[in-house]
Amino acid sequence: MATLTRDAQHVATERPTSRARKQPTWQSAVRYILLLVGAFVFLFPFYYMLIGSLQAEPDSTPAGAFPSPDNLTLHNYREIDQAIDLFRSLINSGIFTGGVICSTVVFGLLAGYALAQLEFRGRGMVFNAMLLIQVVPFQLLLIPLYVLIARNYGLADNYLGMILPFAINSTAVFIFRQYFLQLPKELFDAARIDGASELAILLRVAVPLVKPALLTAVLLTFIGPWNEFLWPFLITKEADMQPLAVSLANYMNAVAARAANPFGAILAGACVLAAPAVALFLVFQRHFVSTNLGSSVKG
């Protein structure tokens, strides 16, 4: 009752722009039920992944979703580790991802800065070509890239061969350009009048101001190579060069039938593969918001 009167006062004093006033409670309830059903559908498989990876015996009855403590074990993690050498695979994934992130940050920053703040001939042409090229699907380039990188340059089973096709993430370049565009021109002109060289302006003025963009770009770039399956799968045949996504997929396709609890081992591997990406995005979720993504896609 008390809350009701308070609400009424609240409504009376509030300006008519508020939509909360017009919204009956049942509509709000429908909204939250919809959102909760969505969240359940999106999150349940992840919960089930974790539970499944800890079960000693696979239990696919509804009761299996709430396992008893005596059916829980870390054995599946040991099994997948014996089958595909988790540590080695994680190192490979890390080198692949780290290489892509480093080269994207260095070359992407330079390109984004040049596209946004430097005046030079051909700038418009480069930007248009960059937009046009985004339309080319990677899958069409798959076969020629395989011929070039694996056959002609002999970079199969090589980190460089893995990294090259992803070396500069174009979305990151868009984000950098977008952020550099937002910086006021006067800032740069002032530094130039003070006699700072263009390089000094980039390193001392521009880069410190786009640190948030840096984090967003690194996060976006991370999920590409970390989750990529097709390309590293094509060019790595040696097991000790394969990133985790590839070795886990190979295990799923080939060895799974022979393991005592194939799903347990697969799900244990899946948890290890998913954990770093999920953890990063939980920690830095504020930097992965719609506006960044929207502006980057809109160009």
Added chain:
Amino acid sequence: MSSVSAPRAKRWLPAWLGTQATLGPLFIAPYVIFLVAIFAYPLGFAIYMSFHDYFFTAPGAEVERPFVGFANYATVLADPAVRQSFANIAVFLVINVPLTVALSLVLATALNGAIRFRTFFRVSYYVPYITASVAVVGVWLFLFNSRGLVNTLLGPLAPDPSWLINERLAMPTIALYVTWKGLGFYILLYLAALQNVPKELYESASVDGAGRWRSFWAVTVPGVRPATILVVILSTITGANLFTEPYLLTGGGGPDGASSSPVLLMYQRGIEQGNPDIASAIGVILVIAILLVALIQRRLLDER
């Protein structure tokens, strides 16, 4: 503020190197080289291969690769497996694209008006998107296998043969999986678009007596049309490039090719069987088909 007498920064580069006209091209050069080497040149190479009798050789070996005109394309178009894969991808898109647009718009609209737990919902929606497909495929195999949780819950209603080994259901199940996996990204796109719909439009709609449902159709849907075009085209392109899911979920496009995709065939024909010319021809046909479909979608959505 900064007087003329202010100490000049040390010049450790010759003056001509420090100007915008020379530094601009220098800064952009690595990216341009990357675009040419990884996109433009291979694109030309793919088209070249598709018109020649191309095969793998040892590096440096000089062999003749004669021009064969449209022979590779003729082989591809006559191949029933290729035709089936294109039909499969059509089924996939008919399910995946409308479902993606509808669900992501509805969830984004609900999320946009929500005040409490926004962050929780937003994060939970994009968790599948940021997770490796290889990882979540494992759970879907566990959920949807013959004796999985889904069939256990359905009991006698469970399909026989089960989802992923059923000729009719394999492709729809994959389409459902891909929709689920990618939805978070499209929700974020719609959330950004919803910020641009003027609040006044909702107010005048409600002044005119429109309920939530009417104002959703009359204000929200037209207001986010540019985003809808983007979502439709992006999900079509992503869907047409399907590979990982049929490769892993249905053991390489099974049962009996019912869930094969053009990219899967490119891999099988090009790399497993060593016919990169055939694979390139499939790729070129696929890209032309995607561009045509995207063009038609754009026309249809822009007109209204």
